[in-house]
Amino acid sequence: MSVVDTHAHLSDLEDKETIIGNARRAGVAALVAVGANYTTNFRTIEWARAYPGYVFPALGIHPTEFADDDVSTSLSFIRENIEKCVAVGEIGLDYWDREARKNKDVREQQRRIYTKQLAIAREHDLPTSVHGRGSWRDALKLAVEHGPETVVFHWYSGPLDVLSELLDGGYYISATPAAEYSRDHRAALENAPLERIIIETDSPVYMRNRRRNSEPADTVVTLGALAKLKDADENEVARVTTENAKKIFRI
Numbered sequence: 001m002s003v004v005d006t007h008a009h010l011s012d013l014e015d016k017e018t019i020i021g022n023a024r025r026a027g028v029a030a031l032v033a034v035g036a037n038y039t040t041n042f043r044t045i046e047w048a049r050a051y052p053g054y055v056f057p058a059l060g061i062h063p064t065e066f067a068d069d070d071v072s073t074s075l076s077f078i079r080e081n082i083e084k085c086v087a088v089g090e091i092g093l094d095y096w097d098r099e100a101r102k103n104k105d106v107r108e109q110q111r112r113i114y115t116k117q118l119a120i121a122r123e124h125d126l127p128t129s130v131h132g133r134g135s136w137r138d139a140l141k142l143a144v145e146h147g148p149e150t151v152v153f154h155w156y157s158g159p160l161d162v163l164s165e166l167l168d169g170g171y172y173i174s175a176t177p178a179a180e181y182s183r184d185h186r187a188a189l190e191n192a193p194l195e196r197i198i199i200e201t202d203s204p205v206y207m208r209n210r211r212r213n214s215e216p217a218d219t220v221v222t223l224g225a226l227a228k229l230k231d232a233d234e235n236e237v238a239r240v241t242t243e244n245a246k247k248i249f250r251i
């Protein structure tokens with residue numbers, strides 16, 4: 001059985017050898033490492049260079065990360081390294097962010113930076129990994145208008161009508177370890193066909209039910225939770241989601 005961790009912030013993890021060793025032992029066949037700002041994008045490229053053919057990079061500016069970032073330098077870095085990338089990400093909107101909640105200019109700025117990156121993905125015919133916390137409807141609308149053909153709505157936990165719209169548009173959602181405990185995320189996974197779901201860890205995100213941070217080896221945690229939700233065999237869920245991931249990221 002093999003799985004693909006399609007969204008991990010390896011740049012936030014220290015011990016490369018242990019992390020990768022654990023992932024391999026758990027059956028993780030490949031990893032998509034995502035960036036979020038200049039520093040983490042730079043480190044993401046380093047991780048991919050250290051594990052060619054195993055760690056595949058995606059670069060992007062995360063909607064809650066650009067305040068401390070030089071956006072134009074980050075965008076240049078993304079463009080300069082785009083040929084190495086299997087996707088643009090993590091990008092998107094986050095209207096639950098403290099600053100975005102109170103300030104509409106911040107929300108507007110998020111949309112501007114997100115749109116620019118959707119255009120980069122479209123221009124280079126790359127898929128994109130989209131964060132849409134509290135903003136799923138706008139995240140989808142802008143993706144339709146400016147984005148590439150293939151969009152993954154990472155950790156989807158929004159309204160079910162937006163979900164059915166995005167599925168109609170041919171897009172995907174990803175499952176995280178929160179498939180074990182988050183009501184909204186579980187509802188989305190129940191309502192999407194397996195053919196449109198990929199799995200990931202969003203490492204090192206804190207798994208609140210397990211009281212520890214995730215690492216790529218925990219892709220099997222996501223797999224187990226998804227298989228249970230779908231009342232399906234784990235091997236079958238691994239097979240379908242891995243096929244989806246390989247098709248999306250061309251790995």
Ligand SMILES: [Zn+2]
Pocket residue numbers: 007009034090202
């Ligand atoms: Zn993430």
